[in-house]
Amino acid sequence: MSAHHHHADSDVRAPDHAAEAAEVRRFWGGLGLPGLVDVHTHFMPERVLDKVWAYFDALGPLTGGLEWPIGYRHQEEERRAVLERFGVRAFTSMLYPHKPGMARWLNGWAADFARRTPACLHTATLYPEPGVEEYVREAVAAGARVFKAHVQVGAYDPADELLQPVWGLLAEAGVPVVVHCGSGPAPGEHTGPGPIARVLARHPRLPLIVAHLGMPEYGEFLDLAERYPRVHLDTTMAFTDFSEGFMPFPRRDLPRLAALGDRVLLGSDFPNIPYPYLHQLHALERLDLGAPWLRAVCHDNAAQLFDL
Template sequence: MAPVSRTSSPGATSDVAVDEEAGEVRRFWNRLGLPGLIDVHTHFMPERVLHKVWEYFDAQGPLTGGLEWPISYRQQEAERTAVLRKFGVRAFTSMLYPHKPGMARWLNGWAAEFAHRNPDCLHTATLYPEPGVETYVREAVEAGARVFKAHVQVGAYDPADELIQRAWGVLAEARVPVVIHCGSGPAPGKYTGPEPIAQVLARHPKLRLIVAHMGMPEYGDFLGIAEQYAEVRLDTTMTFTDFTEAFMPFPRHALPRLAGLGDRILLGSDFPNIPYPYAHQLHALERLGLGPEWLRAVCHDNAATLFGL
């Protein structure tokens, strides 16, 4: 595909480029006979927090693996939601996460208000292993949270920590999915990898975990966890793209297993924090050659079923 033209703001797309890309994205899902896309991994958070995230990417911080990572959609909040709507994204999330104790409840309050302002956003919440986590997780569920975000790498915590076990239990009982960054890409953390997640699921086998980034680079291990636990899913975020294939390629011998889990793979993008056009993620999925039925399920139908859309 042709590269997206840039404005004078580094990493930001121009209005013309967005309109052109919107046509490309819409042609993609129209060819599949879909009413649009459902993206379970998009980031919206308080602006000052998001700007800190962007500064970290700009500085090529260690958790990015030291990679050059220009932000493709560095617009204001209202412009970013408008971009997703132009693309025909019917539902999206506000993935946000704490990196220390005392942040999660505040972030949950912001996310609830954001979802109220944007009904096409699935009301998102987050959590951290800290005293009171069970209480505020239960409060968020009762307030209508439909999906949670957990970030083991950035939070630098053990998801099997006793402090968070009751919260996992609340979410398992409520059947609220959790998008969890637990793989060791793009850089490993102290508690990333499949082992801590296996411990969590051994205690909470009905927990609806959505493993972000297909668990990169431990793809095979996380496919195995999904094959073992019927409520585990994986999202496509950044996987199969030229950017990720250059340093953490998905093993082609695992494609039959990916096809076999076709009802539990969900479209994720990492919008707006991606170093390439949004449409590239879609084309990367298409070129896997797993067929239109698989693409329809991944790009829309699986999430529609999971979230009752």
């Protein structure tokens, strides 16, 4: 990070998000919850995050060419403090490689981040490459509680033979894996329900968390959750004005979402969101699926899954 970045973040103009934090706390307090659990937040080495932000700024192809202003572009310490002020009592450090030879290094960084961040659920990642089984086993032994796999950015088939032993290992260990496997915001060669359905056919007990509710193939990913009792869905960016504008959730599927109330988990994509964090919460609330559903989604389901 350049000195300029450090200065920009520490000067008086850095927002403290205090007004928003009060609203976020009012939201979960009103539901009678002890806080929120967010299974989809990004923390990664600064130089990797800088590249991600530069990609969004340049409207890279995977953004679907949409304007995507980063809502919480702060130093890492400030981003952790924001989540704490919001009352997010547990969150993840979703990180992922886009090429071979990166995952083990990212896992080392993430283990250290979790050590110095009590609220973070120790996160790890993977990539189809020789040695993947070894470093995934090491990460699980080191206490990783959740994995992240990004089929779109990594441009690999989740059913790749190199990953079969890994899915088996995670199913056996009962460690959930958040997979970005839907085709939103822009399709990749291996996105969509097909490839991940092949993984589940071979590993039906894999605790899978489908990122973004599988946007835009919402219905097909609901099918998978209905078929496999360990498949969960995270709400990341779903139902927000931003996403509804170009990848709306089909209203006819809302009853199915309500029925799967024990398998839907709050995710936000913080800090890489083009709207306030509070908007994701309001977007879920206005679905009108009831307070018990909201309580489960915003806290209880993840608390149970991660034994909090």
